[in-house]
Amino acid sequence: MNFNMTHPDKITPSVAATSLGKAVIEIKDLYKSFGDNHVLNGFNMTLLEGENLVVMGKSGSGKSVMIKCLVGLVKPDSGTVKVLGKEINSLEQQTLDELRSDIGFLFQGSALYDSMTVRENLEFPMRRHKEKLGVVSDTEPLVREALENVGLAHTMDLMPVELSGGMKRRVALARTLILKPKVILYDEPTSGLDPITSKEIIELMRSIQKKYGTSSLIITHDVDCARVISERMILLVDGINYAEGTYSQLSQSTDSKVEAFFKK
Amino acid sequence: MDNRSTLFKGVKEFFVEIGDLSYFTARFFKEVLKPPFEFKELLRQCYQMGNRSLVLVTVTGFIIGLVLTLQSRPTLIQFGAVSWMPNMVGISIVREIGPVITALICAGRIASGIGAELGSMRVTEQIDAMEVSGTNPFKYLVVTRIMATTLMLPILVVYGDLVALYGSALVENLKGDVSFQLYFNTVFDALSYADLVPATIKSVFFGFTIGLVGCYKGYYCKKGTAGVGIAANTAVVMASLLLFVVDFIAVFISDIFYEL
Numbered sequence: 001m002n003f004n005m006t007h008p009d010k011i012t013p014s015v016a017a018t019s020l021g022k023a024v025i026e027i028k029d030l031y032k033s034f035g036d037n038h039v040l041n042g043f044n045m046t047l048l049e050g051e052n053l054v055v056m057g058k059s060g061s062g063k064s065v066m067i068k069c070l071v072g073l074v075k076p077d078s079g080t081v082k083v084l085g086k087e088i089n090s091l092e093q094q095t096l097d098e099l100r101s102d103i104g105f106l107f108q109g110s111a112l113y114d115s116m117t118v119r120e121n122l123e124f125p126m127r128r129h130k131e132k133l134g135v136v137s138d139t140e141p142l143v144r145e146a147l148e149n150v151g152l153a154h155t156m157d158l159m160p161v162e163l164s165g166g167m168k169r170r171v172a173l174a175r176t177l178i179l180k181p182k183v184i185l186y187d188e189p190t191s192g193l194d195p196i197t198s199k200e201i202i203e204l205m206r207s208i209q210k211k212y213g214t215s216s217l218i219i220t221h222d223v224d225c226a227r228v229i230s231e232r233m234i235l236l237v238d239g240i241n242y243a244e245g246t247y248s249q250l251s252q253s254t255d256s257k258v259e260a261f262f263k264k
Numbered sequence: 265m266d267n268r269s270t271l272f273k274g275v276k277e278f279f280v281e282i283g284d285l286s287y288f289t290a291r292f293f294k295e296v297l298k299p300p301f302e303f304k305e306l307l308r309q310c311y312q313m314g315n316r317s318l319v320l321v322t323v324t325g326f327i328i329g330l331v332l333t334l335q336s337r338p339t340l341i342q343f344g345a346v347s348w349m350p351n352m353v354g355i356s357i358v359r360e361i362g363p364v365i366t367a368l369i370c371a372g373r374i375a376s377g378i379g380a381e382l383g384s385m386r387v388t389e390q391i392d393a394m395e396v397s398g399t400n401p402f403k404y405l406v407v408t409r410i411m412a413t414t415l416m417l418p419i420l421v422v423y424g425d426l427v428a429l430y431g432s433a434l435v436e437n438l439k440g441d442v443s444f445q446l447y448f449n450t451v452f453d454a455l456s457y458a459d460l461v462p463a464t465i466k467s468v469f470f471g472f473t474i475g476l477v478g479c480y481k482g483y484y485c486k487k488g489t490a491g492v493g494i495a496a497n498t499a500v501v502m503a504s505l506l507l508f509v510v511d512f513i514a515v516f517i518s519d520i521f522y523e524l
Binding site for chain 1: 381384385388389390392393394395396397398399400
């Protein structure tokens with residue numbers, strides 16, 4: 001993979017992104033502002049089939065806004081966002097909902113429904129997508145399988161409040177997996193977790209990727225997480241993809257803005 | 265200049281709030297008729313709201329009936345009109361005190377609860393998670409809650425009225441040797457459809473207002489966890505104020521019908 005250093009006025013997609021595999025996510029010239037705060041200023045990105053792509057950026061750099069544009073939670077001011085070949089912003093609600101079943105989203109704070117048990121949390125996404133899963137009435141086997149994948153089958157009847165932070169993240173991951181998505185978007189998967197639990201979550205993400213062959217887009221500011229899981233990285237600075245390459249390429253960069261990410 | 269700009273900002277915010285609330289109301293009416301319908305969640309919300317408010321409505325209603333009778337008794341005795349007690353209490357409770365007090369209790373109990381619940385779901389991204397999973401969160405969370413308050417409040421009001429009348433009857437029974445049967449017979453003789461129908465319709469609007477404001481404040485909750493407290497608090501204040509506005513409009517309209 002090539003290491004591309006890009007600057008605000010000359011952004012070029014990486015060679016890796018254009019010459020390998022089929023693109024599952026394509027973002028072109030994405031702009032988003034909140035009042036006077038220009039969060040994304042022409043961000044470009046391509047995620048390839050089966051790839052683990054990490055987007056790193058400082059807090060408030062627009063990583064979460066970018067990832068939310070991918071599932072239609074945030075409408076961009078301009079630019080194109082294609083997921084699995086479909087332009088997100090021009091889809092009808094029903095088509096968007098169908099497409100969303102192919103996109104798993106792990107939220108930063110797990111976002112488990114407080115008023116539901118773990119089982120109900122996992123059953124909830126299946127309500128609208130039973131046909132896709134071939135489920136008629138009994139959802140138990142699917143719920144059990146998803147929980148077994150994250151090693152938490154015994155928590156099925158617990159409430160989220162009874163789980164630790166790491167367990168919540170794993171249940172959220174199981175909920176993400178239950179619709180058997182083709183792409184998984186991880187928004188800060190290790191934030192707020194201790195180093196050991198973070199490591200467990202990263203291992204889990206890797207094993208899921210191997211088992212299901214999903215493509216993963218990981219948004220993080222955790223360098224260790226990026227080092228272990230990334231096949232390719234994009235550094236998001238000032239709303240653009242400032243630099244792109246593998247972990248070892250970027251970590252050896254002498255550019256001050258890139259270096260800042262890897263300083264211990 | 266500072267005062268003027270603060271005033272201008274306040275007025276602007278007020279109209280923005282009215283506009284947002286109107287848009288939210290319009291969206292409710294658009295979504296409520298569109299399938300899929302969340303009947304299971306609606307029933308759950310009805311049960312939750314009715315069940316959780318029952319004790320509060322019982323205690324408040326009973327004490328209101330008790331106090332109203334105790335306070336009115338000496339004056340009515342002075343005028344030799346104590347036999348009018350069931351009529352007076354019955355009409356005032358059914359037409360005004362019952363619906364308004366029950367609605368205010370529910371505004372405190374339900375609107376704040378909805379505001380806090382939806383607000384916390386908003387800040388912890390649970391609403392976003394719902395949307396990503398292909399479920400329309402407005403339909404699942406907002407429509408069901410507004411429908412539940414709209415359906416449950418009239419039931420709670422009727423129940424609260426009966427409990428208040430029982431409290432009043434108890435005082436009359438203990439202090440005035442009036443049997444429960446005679447008391448309730450007199451009350452129901454004094455009441456007409458012209459008292460019951462407007463009060464019930466008013467309760468429906470009260471329920472709608474409580475659900476609408478609670479959901480609106482919670483659904484658009486901002487500023488992290490601090491915003492949850494603000495959402496719960498402003499939901500109660502706004503719902504209580506709007507209840508009086510709705511009450512005034514309802515009384516004004518029913519007054520026109522009385523005169524016809």
